[in-house]
Amino acid sequence: MYILFNSSGGAGMAPHAALEEIGAPYELKLLDTAKGEHKRPEYLKLNPNGRVPTLLADGKPIYESAAITMLLADRHPEAKLAPAVPEPDRLPYLQWMAYMTNTVQEAYMQFFHADYFAAAEASRADVKATAERRLPGMFAVLEGALDRGPYLLGERFSAADLYLFMLTRWGRNLAKPAWDYPKLGAHWRAVGGRPAVQRMMKAAGLA
Numbered sequence: 001m002y003i004l005f006n007s008s009g010g011a012g013m014a015p016h017a018a019l020e021e022i023g024a025p026y027e028l029k030l031l032d033t034a035k036g037e038h039k040r041p042e043y044l045k046l047n048p049n050g051r052v053p054t055l056l057a058d059g060k061p062i063y064e065s066a067a068i069t070m071l072l073a074d075r076h077p078e079a080k081l082a083p084a085v086p087e088p089d090r091l092p093y094l095q096w097m098a099y100m101t102n103t104v105q106e107a108y109m110q111f112f113h114a115d116y117f118a119a120a121e122a123s124r125a126d127v128k129a130t131a132e133r134r135l136p137g138m139f140a141v142l143e144g145a146l147d148r149g150p151y152l153l154g155e156r157f158s159a160a161d162l163y164l165f166m167l168t169r170w171g172r173n174l175a176k177p178a179w180d181y182p183k184l185g186a187h188w189r190a191v192g193g194r195p196a197v198q199r200m201m202k203a204a205g206l207a
C-alpha cells in the first residue's frame with residue numbers, strides 16, 4: 001500500500017502516473033499549498049523540506065520525485081517502467097532521469113522560485129530571465145534524445161517518459177513551450193494519451 005502526497009500539478013505528477021501505470025493500490029493526498037498544508041508539522045515529520053511529493057511505502061517516507069519514480073519502477077518490474085540493471089537501456093534511463101531532475105527541474109525551480117535564489121527583486125527578475133533563456137537549450141537536448149524513437153529509450157516506454165511529460169507541462173507558459181518542439185510535442189501527445197496518465201491528470205484536477 002502506498003500513500004502519495006502531492007499538490008495539483010506538483011512534482012508528484014510523475015510518481016503519481018507511475019502508480020497508475022503499475023496498478024498498485026495507493027491513496028493520493030492532494031495538499032493545498034496555497035493554504036500551506038505542506039508546511040504543517042505532521043507533514044514536515046515526513047518531509048522536513050516542506051515540499052511535495054512524499055511517498056509512504058509500507059509506512060516509510062521517501063521524498064524527491066525522481067527517487068520515488070525510480071523506486072516505484074524498480075519495485076514493480078512487471079510494469080516494465082525501468083530497464084533492469086544489466087540491460088544496456090539502464091544507462092540512458094539513469095542519465096535522463098538524473099538530467100531531468102538535476103538540470104531541467106533545477107532551471108524550472110529558478111524560473112518559478114527565483115525568490116529561493118536571490119533576495120533583491122531586481123536580482124530575482126534576472127534569475128528568472130536567465131532560467132528562461134537556459135531552458136530552451138535543455139529542451140533542444142531532450143528533443144535530440146527523442147531522435148531514436150517516440151520515447152527517451154527509443155521504442156521502449158519507461159518511467160523517464162512520465163518524468164518528461166511532467167516537465168513539458170511545467171513549461172506550458174514559456175515563450176516557446178517544450179511541446180512546440182516537434183518531437184517533444186509528439187512525446188507529450190503520446191504519453192498524454194496513455195490511460196494511466198489520463199487517470200493521473202483527472203485525479204489531480206488537471207484534465
Ligand SMILES: N[C@@H](CCC(=O)N[C@@H](CS)C(=O)NCC(=O)O)C(=O)O
Nearest residue numbers: 010011050051052053063064065066
Ligand atoms: N527536488 C524536489 C523538488 C520538490 C518541489 O520543489 N516541489 C514543489 C512543488 S512542484 C514544492 O513543494 N514547493 C513548495 C515549496 O517550495 O515551498 C523533488 O523533485 O521532489
